[in-house]
């Protein structure tokens with residue numbers, strides 16, 4: 001979640017919704033008569049979409065690529081770093097579909113395309129489940145365009161994101177202890193997370209988040225259904 005401001009909107013999604021976006025992308029790929037031989041899923045956000053697209057498109061060749069880029073961190077240079085290189089021969093001479101969850105700056109898709117194109121593929125297309133207007137790159141296939149910038153909480157990292165968000169709102173609020181209701185109010189105040197929308201997308205999950213935060217020693221139980229930040 002990195003360098004985000006104190007307040008920013010978040011959208012909580014669920015498996016059904018994301019699965020639907022995978023179907024939209026796969027329908028677009030088919031309509032375009034593009035028949036990829038291999039899917040390259042960008043780690044780790046693109047993994048679910050990559051696996052599901054293989055299913056929808058009838059492919060058994062799925063590989064992963066992790067590219068880290070550092071925006072504005074001069075010390076680390078501008079060169080993207082390849083963290084999980086692809087095995088030899090993964091894309092050579094093949095029609096390749098590169099998949100990620102969301103394009104924000106578009107750097108991940110841009111660097112991945114460059115990396116794949118350097119390995120003599122036959123053709124390369126890109127897809128993202130969601131596209132933010134901030135992206136400088138237009139993927140070939142897009143499940144959904146988001147009009148307003150938001151941090152999207154995906155079901156595969158629901159716990160991770162909700163722990164980060166909850167911890168940060170607790171730190172910002174100058175209270176001694178927090179009930180589940182307090183956390184819901186803070187998530188709405190700082191991140192525009194509507195409590196009803198959250199229950200519809202991910203029913204009964206906040207208690208699980210708080211229990212997991214306790215297990216990871218991020219918060220401590222203070223009694224009477226309240227928690228404190230140690």
Ligand code: ADP
Nearest residue numbers: 045101102103104105106107108109150151152
């Ligand atoms: P991009 O290269 O498209 O800007 P980043 O490199 O900034 O993407 O982000 C890499 C990964 O971080 C994305 O694949 C996604 O998993 C996550 N991410 C970035 N922006 C968002 C967002 N607005 N909501 C949810 N996840 C995001």
